[in-house]
Amino acid sequence: MEELIVKLRLTAAENPDVTVLKEQVWKLPVVLYDVKISRVKRLKMDILMKMLLFAFQERDIRRAATLADMLFVEELFISDSIDKMERTRLIGLDKKGYALTAKGHDYLEKGIFEEEMEPEAAQIVYSAVHDDYDLPKDSETPEAEESLEPYRYAVKGAVKKERIQKLLSDRPPESDEQGFQIITTDITSCIEHSVAHVPCIEFQLYDRKQDIFYARVWNTASASWDEKLEKAIEAREVMGWRRAMEKQAN
Structure with a gap:
């Protein structure tokens, strides 16, 4: 000093x-x-999630099996993606079927996805x-x-x-x-x-x-x-x- x-x-x-x-x-x-x-992981939205969100935006769909037939994708993958989108509040289930939330519309437009972290x-x-x-x-x-x-x-x-x-x-x-x-x-x-x-x-x-x-x-x-x-x-x-x-x- x-x-x-x-x-x-x-x-x-x-x-x-x-x-x-x-x-x-x-x-x-x-x-x-x-x-x-609290933190989130932000990444580019994958092709499957984009396709699912577009599908929910354009048609009334309630079952994963319907999407699996439409997209020629294993139902298990569709179910996992739907669970993730519900958990992150990108979609919600109403009387007609799954529909995009305001957050879902925003993320689809931006092409991003955020997942909560520890x-x-x-x-x-x-x-x-x-x-x-x-x-x-x-x-x-x-x-x-x-x-x-x-x-x-x-x-x-x-x-x-x-x-x-x-x-x-x-x-x-x-x-x-x-x-x-x-x-x-x-x-x-x-x-x-x-x-x-x-x-x-x-x-x-x-x-x-x-x-x-x-x-x-x-x-x-x-x-x-x-x-x-x-x-x-x-x-x-x-x-x-x-x-x-x-x-x-x-």
Whole structure:
């Protein structure tokens, strides 16, 4: 950490007109949530299913045997396909026979089929200060020492289901050689797992030439300067820094 602080200090004050007034390290809380999601497998509709849906759309059919005779296909295959289409609510049985549902018409037009899958467990990271949702990084983020002071402007926030679903839905879709996609459709549960603390390195700076005070904050989780934290600190403290300097000069 000390090597990083030295490197960042040189970067923050590389302009000879800039002076480091103060530097400090503190910890930023982020919350980890365990999430359960429902998923579907989306794939191109096969020829047999298309033919069956077209048949149900054009004629009144109640029995698998009728379709088997029409299409010259084994009745067992027809029965299995009908069961799958009923289970996924593409068709329903009424007095006249099987009929396409609104979902069935939509899928037939698009040429796709979706099949429900087993629920999946995932973990997300939520920063209330940033109002930001993210997936855990593969790289190790250093955990803040217990002795560090917490971020002085921390806030409490409530996670939003729709934001989590968007985050997970925006992941690159899974696929295999057969060309199907795995798509997130809903968040079924979201439970707080733990609170982690991210070390952040703050520099309070003064530019003599421009006569301005400003902050730079290095977020070790993102490994970058954090403008959100910088602006929050500046909005609350810059006037105090100026008064302190003027008092010291007098």
